[in-house]
Amino acid sequence: MKRLILATILLLPTLAFASTEGPLLEQAHTDLNNKTSLQEGAKLFANYCLGCHSANYMRFERIGKDLGFTEEEVKQSLMYTTDKIGETMKIALKPADGITWFGMAPPDLSVTARSRGVNWLYTYLLTFYLDPKRPLGVNNLMFKDVAMPHVLWERQGWQKPIYETVKDAEGQEHQVLTKLELVDKTNEKERVEKYRQEVLNLVTFLEYMGEPTKLERQRLGMWVLLYLFIFLIVAYLLKREYWKDIH
Ligand code: HEC
Numbered sequence: 001m002k003r004l005i006l007a008t009i010l011l012l013p014t015l016a017f018a019s020t021e022g023p024l025l026e027q028a029h030t031d032l033n034n035k036t037s038l039q040e041g042a043k044l045f046a047n048y049c050l051g052c053h054s055a056n057y058m059r060f061e062r063i064g065k066d067l068g069f070t071e072e073e074v075k076q077s078l079m080y081t082t083d084k085i086g087e088t089m090k091i092a093l094k095p096a097d098g099i100t101w102f103g104m105a106p107p108d109l110s111v112t113a114r115s116r117g118v119n120w121l122y123t124y125l126l127t128f129y130l131d132p133k134r135p136l137g138v139n140n141l142m143f144k145d146v147a148m149p150h151v152l153w154e155r156q157g158w159q160k161p162i163y164e165t166v167k168d169a170e171g172q173e174h175q176v177l178t179k180l181e182l183v184d185k186t187n188e189k190e191r192v193e194k195y196r197q198e199v200l201n202l203v204t205f206l207e208y209m210g211e212p213t214k215l216e217r218q219r220l221g222m223w224v225l226l227y228l229f230i231f232l233i234v235a236y237l238l239k240r241e242y243w244k245d246i247h
């Protein structure tokens with residue numbers, strides 16, 4: 001019995017992993033200490049996402065401080081929807097217009113990195129593909145029949161789906177989407193690498209937004225470790241001092 005319980009406990013994380021993350025998920029190796037990545041991601045977010053999505057829990061001022069932008073830089077590269085630096089990242093789009101245009105209001109993205117996970121977001125932004133059956137002509141591997149247009153198409157280029165015919169257990173043939181390919185293959189390798197880096201920056205920014213205190217916690221963590229280390233030396237010296245006469 002004990003063994004069974006132990007085996008279940010050991011297996012649990014893998015099972016959870018298998019159910020939430022399919023084999024398809026790409027790994028986003030985000031680094032919240034990378035200021036350049038965060039800054040570039042913030043700019044992309046303000047340029048390409050803030051038109052439709054808000055981030056109602058984030059203030060421009062805070063982003064400036066956390067990411068190392070000057071007030072002038074924040075105003076120039078991030079603030080298109082307001083001129084008050086103390087304002088949160090609201091959008092001009094009215095929910096009713098969102099419903100008319102896309103069939104739904106685009107959701108607030110403040111905490112999406114936490115609800116969806118960074119790998120999901122990363123893969124989502126990499127896997128928009130052409131699908132003439134959809135109203136906007138695109139679909140997504142992570143989000144079937146998504147209502148969002150591929151807003152980063154001019155950075156990535158268009159991708160087309162490649163299908164393969166496979167037979168199932170009953171001998172029935174099915175078309176299965178196996179991979180996505182860039183339609184225009186000019187400088188493919190460099191373009192793919194560049195786009196992946198841009199999406200990584202964007203996802204890093206979204207991760208920061210989901211939990212802005214993470215940056216602070218990591219910085220604090222370093223000091224705490226340093227303190228503990230110094231304390232260890234002091235404790236050791238004290239111990240030596242106390243035990244000197246007893247030995
Ligand atoms: C033209 C408007 C528009 C723009 C610009 C836009 N989106 Fe969207 N987005 C939408 C809509 C509409 C949905 C809802 C899709 C659905 O539910 O089918 C959505 C959904 C999403 C979702 C899924 C949220 C969830 O958890 O369900 C993510 C993530 C997302 N967008 C990220 C982004 C990012 C990042 C950008 C900037 C690169 C961006 N969007 C730009 C309209 C937009």
